[in-house]
Amino acid sequence: MIAFLQALILGLLIGAVYALMASGLTLIFGVMRVVNLAHGAFAILAAFLTWTLWSALGIDPLLSIPIVVVAMFVIGWLTYQGTVRFVRGSHMSTSVLLTFGIGLLLEGIMGFIWGNRSHTARTGYTDASLQIGDMFLPVAQLISAGIAVIVIVLLWLVLSRTWQGRAIRAASVNDSAAKIVGVNAQKVSAFTFGLGIATLGAGGAMIAVIYPFVPGQHDQWIARLLAIVVLGGLGSLPGAVIGALIVGVGESMATAYIGAAWPVAIPFLVIFIVLLVRPQGIMGTRLREDAVA
């Protein structure tokens, strides 16, 4: 029982970080129907920015999250204005190809600036854990999960309580109708892309503390994040959160009860099963194919 609870807790803690990172990906798709394959690369970029603030200025990685979030919003906004907006409205394969290229370019830029050696922000709490009976709670993951919950709640508040958030939701439901009621689709899309990358930035800052990282690791993250948003339902923020927790717990349970070789396979198994059984995901909605977007 203890072992089960331990695996469950570890899965939920890391799942919260996954949820934060996936929320941006599903948000971007929900509004723009853009599958951002560069999402993993942006996460690693955020980790590098966090590491730089820590190593050069001594700023604690988790305390630097507000700085990193703002920086990633700007980077995301500029990326949208410089590239993604040109393919908005095109066939999805075009945005897939474009964002794949952006991911490769980011990998090259990061390797050029920081090198391809492993980096990590090693803090006083990196290896620390709280002992509760026979169980342990990793402090870094615990704090990260707490911050993830706060950021996701803030994101939900922005989406549900602000005019900008309503505009984002309107554009995600029906772009054309949103324009009719006065929503500037381009501005909303740019803001949404920036917001999606910004929330990812918070997750990237946590990566810098929890794991060593190199530029080439972005492909591992995008595979996991795609599985999460597919599981939760493309465009659904609650779905992304639920999907992330399921994947996190699934990885942990697979390692504990099946074998260490299985956790990486879990996201792909998830995609396979979900697409067979419920193609729209846990909380996604199925649209009529003849509906005008």
Place this chain on the structure above:
Amino acid sequence: MRKPALIRSTVAVAALAAGALALGGCAADAPSGDGSTTETITIGTSLPLTGDFSQGGENTLQGYEVWKAIVNENGGLLGQQVEFNVVDDGSDQNTIVSDYNYLIGEAKVDLVLGSQSSRLNIAASAIAEREGYVYICPSCASPDMFNRGFSMIFFSQQATAAEQGTAFAEWILGLPDDQRPATAAYPALDDPFSAPVAAGVQAILEEAGIETVYSDVYPEDLTNFDTIATAVRDSGAELVVQGAQFQDGVNFVRSLNRVGYAPKILYQSSSPTYGEQYLEGVGAENAEGVFFSASYTAYADTPGNAEFLAKYHELYGDQDPPEDAADGYAAAQVLQAAVEAVGSIDDQQALADWLHSNTVQTILGPISWNADGTPNGVFLIGQWQGGTAQIVFPAEAATTDTVISTWRG
């Protein structure tokens, strides 16, 4: 309305791809084109300068560059200056196959040197074998490298993976009964090199009666080791032997700390050989007492080591060269010895025949080869002591008489 957008997006994608290729090629020397000239000898190699193995790839390239600098300062190879044609395989097996096809078939390099990691060298060496090129690999310890009947491949370290932990296993068995661990755990990266290292130690210790209480392999993409560390803790293993590359080794040590478990003895196959990178990753206090297999020590009194160290420090700073840099340098030394002995670069078979019949003195020590390219030698066992990576076994190569008997002292 769709066509202009499609054109713009196509142009944007092409520009991005070109940018990515340009940045990715920044580490490469300019290709020589026609590999054979009267002035230079071009050596082709594909290395993982990006991707999961980039750490080792960059270090190996350093070793090649140090060797090139020294050789060229001393008049070159056969009186000709040496150039490298380096391409990045991105740690991908498919890419490295294309790379060596390009290097040999299109760029027509004069000679080739191997890549970093067994996983990549297994794929690349098949191309060299097919094309009749001598293939000297600085890090290809997997048994799978040498069971294909190839005659042109040579591993330029002292032992293959299954034997690299032998000296450590023998030390364990030589401990007094009250100090010898009774149980052992073997987590290993599912990799042609890392898993055999752990398996080699496991075979020796199991035969001697040390019970295996945990044994599993994990994929290279795994980043969260908390559950594995929990399982190792729950097994109660007194000895942990991890077949690791680099990041997985660092992550595992961190997870051991988080679960609050410290085995009496900790051995990792590769991670601790990354010097300062390893210390930064796990923390100096957690490196204390960690055993590892090593092909190289900066303190060895081997031919050329002083020169190698001096040039390395000149080019890359004061820190000790990582093992992969030394391995790269040694591989180039082997190639140099063969070329100078044969007196020509035109007959690859002659180079291979010479290597099969002779011993080469390298900064790793003397290396000779069996018919299948496996080396004859004894691997070193190191241990981190007081922030320094010391060699503890075998005695004739030891840099210290001290052996710390427990992890973290």
